[in-house]
Amino acid sequence: MKIGLEIHAQLNTKKLFCDCDTDLLDNPTKTIERKLHVTVSELEEVDRAAFEESLKGKKHVYEAFDTSCLVYLDEEPPHEPNEEAIETVLKVSLLLNADIVDQIHFMRKIVIDGSNVSGFQRTAIVGLNGVVETDYGNVEIPTICIEEDAARKDREEKDRIFWKIDRLGTPLIEIATSPSIKTPEQGREVALFIGNILKATKKIKRGIGTIRQDLNISIDGGARIEIKGVQELNMIPTYIKEEVKRQENLLKIKEELEKRKAGIGExxxxxxxxxxxxxxxxxxxxxxxxxxxxxxxxxxxxxxxxxxxxxxxxxxxxxxxxxxxxxxxxxxxxxxxxxxxxxxxxxxxxxxxxxxxxxxxxxxxxxxxxxxxxxxxxQGVPEETRKPLENGATAYARPLPGEARMYPETDVPPYNISEELIEKIKRELPELPRDKKIRLMKQYNLNEENATKIMAYDPDFFEEIMREYSIKPTIFLKVVEIYRSLGCENLEDLKIVFDYISKNRLVKEGIEKVLEEFSKGNMDIERIIENHGLKPITESDAEEVIQRIVIQNRDVIEKKGERAVSVLMGECMKVLRGKVDGKIVNEILRREIEKIK
Structure with a gap:
């Protein structure tokens, strides 16, 4: 089994070859319509993937906005490449111990699915021969590239595909490993390691679709398959296992067809x-x-x-x-x-x-x-590009593109990388993810599992919260895990929750209800607390409530002794849930029961 990864991440800068913002927009104001045509290359070959796309006979409609410039409408040559984007890719290359090229030479890569107005994507190698260290062994990174992201597919209507060009030209970093990943679990570990390095730069866009993984998988007797656009990190092992299973079964089908002398009729x-x-x-x-x-x-x-x-x-x-x-x-x-x-x-x-x-x-x-x-x-297993399905299986998308897809970009001059620039970036390199994880474990007394979770969420945000608010790391994890489980991504929304917790204005039993309301768009925490009866009460008020419950259940206490705590705890929480920390309720209850005994 051979496994390789390609990781693409959007950079949070201006577009690569103009000064346009990369925000996603609504309400386009103009359209361009084009149709793809297959042509013969200089080698007198027709790309098989391009040919198959042409069979669909689709027209491509590109929707632009008032803010769309002429570069990404393919009506004006590209401007100089964005320096901030290039420096970010250089930073990642150095963090991956890659060799930096002396000059960046942009190339044109043929795009066959209509996702680019010009029909090609600009791409360039920045780093070579990097490495990822994992518990399963080292994995080589032959190339680290900078390139343009594609247009955003919006919808299909009969014979037309509609694209929004707000995303087109967003700088992408592409990190490609060699096919030296040995197991499905190692594939996930490599993706996590690279993802943490990308996050460490603080120049990566956040949100669904901003980081995408392509998996390249083959087995003995099978063929190279590219699974394009895997979003969920934890699903990587499942996609690998399912693809291996698919190839093994296709080889079994081949043998069975030969054994049966099967055939195709009219x-x-x-x-x-x-x-x-x-x-x-x-x-x-x-x-x-x-x-x-x-x-x-x-x-x-x-x-x-x-x-x-x-x-x-x-x-x-x-x-x-x-x-x-x-x-x-x-x-x-x-x-x-x-x-x-x-x-x-x-x-x-x-x-x-x-x-x-x-x-x-x-x-x-x-x-x-x-x-x-x-x-x-x-014949066995065909070489294909496949799309990931939610259950870990995949579906056919198109044949793998041919190799003759690249040619020089004559509109962009070489970009020189000076020694001074490299030294400047080296001085600005962030803490390596593994080093940061070890430091967090020591500094905040975290176990391995919780430190790993924090690294996956946002370690910088975690440290900011720890500095600004008086809360425990376990409470931080609880809040973030609940919020993420509700489909919410913007952790900045949680600062007010941490503020209320640290000031004892929200107890941990009320956290889930507040976050549920946040996920529905209701961000008025004061009103949520009031409407759901979550306003904390003082310890003395809680003590009065618990004393009353203890007196009402004196016979239960005399009969069960200390075991009455579990019975009466439920009665107490019916009244006090969301108003007093459960640990405090338990302590008061035990104290009051002890008085009766």
Whole structure:
């Protein structure tokens, strides 16, 4: 098994080749419409991924704003590269012990999915031969690059894809490892290590989609697969394991097809067999076509990944033209009856087949794609770019691009890296994440688990809170974990919560209710406390309440003795929850029970 990572992170600066901001915007004011055309390269080759994209026949509509400049409308040459962005990439390169290039030479990388108005992305190598140290061994980083982010995909409407260009040109740092990662868990550790270094620069954008991981995975006898755009760090091991499982199962399918002497037959028009069908998809279709297969029974329904079968792979290819397919291993089903399945089997003289219902043209094209994928199955595992699914499985996106994708950017002169600049950046290097973790453990008496969590959240924010407010690290973690679990990212919102906790204006039992309201957009903490009865009471007031409960339950105390604490604690918290710390309630209750004994 070979595993490699590519990590892309947006830098929080101006755009790479102009002075425009990189904030995401609404309400575009102008549009540009373009269509991709496949051309032959200087080597007289056609890029396979570009060719496949062209088959979709989509037009690309780019939505711009009043603040959009001409550079990223592809109407003006690029300006000088952003110095702050370059210095940030240099800083990361030095933190990863990489060799710095003497000159930065920008190149044009062909973009085949329409996400760039110009049809190419500018990219340049800044650092070489870096390294990540992990508990599983060192992982090499051959290249560290600076490049432009793509436009933001907004929506699709029939034959058009709409992009917003507010994100286009945002500086990206790309960190690529060698395929020397040995285990799925090491893959996560490498991503976490690099992520912590990126955060240490304080120049990385925050929020969903600002850091993306691409996974490159292959096994013996398989092929290199790129899983593009993994967002969730903790899902990296799952994606790796599921891809290994998929490749292993595809190799088993190859062996089984050879053993069975399986084959591909003709395409048949079977529309007449479904005249009275209850299948809603077929009812709406102009034509129903079927691809006859030989000795494929059981293979189409074979699970290759979690919740995905070999038939899912065929459907991925067909989706260039139709929403989906039916295959014999899943029938009867989807409104297709046992009788209808038998009629198809009888007409084709085969118990294995694939059905597509659509217009005649789309159905034929979709089945040709299915044939293409089945032919690949006889060879094993195809090289592909795949998109991650929420459950850890993946779906086909497009073939891997060809290698002839780069050529010089003639509009941007070389950018010289001086020794003085390197020395200046070295003086500004932040504390390495591993060193910071060790220091936090000593300084704040943290265990390994809590220190790791703080490093993953925001160690600088943690230290700021510890300096400004009188709270325990465990309370910090509780507040942040609850807030993140509610889908909230902006930790700055929590400062007022920590302020109230440190001043005893909010007890820990009321934290969750306050954060729930924050997650709904209600940020008035004083009103939340009042509306939910969370205003703390004094210890003497709490003592009066507890004394009253103890007197009312004197018989329970005389019968159970100290064991009455667990019974009466619930009664006390019914009245005092959110108003007094539970630990204080417990101490007072024990003291009052002791008086009776």
């Amino acid at each position: 395409i048949y028009d079977i529309t007449d067999l479904f005249k009275d069908t209850k299948c809603k998809i077929i009812k709406k279709a102009e034509k129903v076509l079927a691809l006859k297969l030989k000795n494929f029974s059981g293979i189409l329904g074979m699970e290759i990944q979690k919740d995905r079968r070999f038939g899912s792979e065929l459907a991925d290819y067909a989706r260039k033209y139709v929403p989906g397919i039916f295959h014999s291993d899943e029938l009867p089903g989807y409104g297709i009856s046992e009788e209808e399945k038998n009629r198809v089997t009888e007409k084709l003289e085969s118990d294995s087949f694939v059905i597509v219902a659509s217009s005649k043209e789309k159905a034929e094209k979709a089945l040709k794609e299915v044939i293409k994928r089945i032919k690949i199955a006889f």
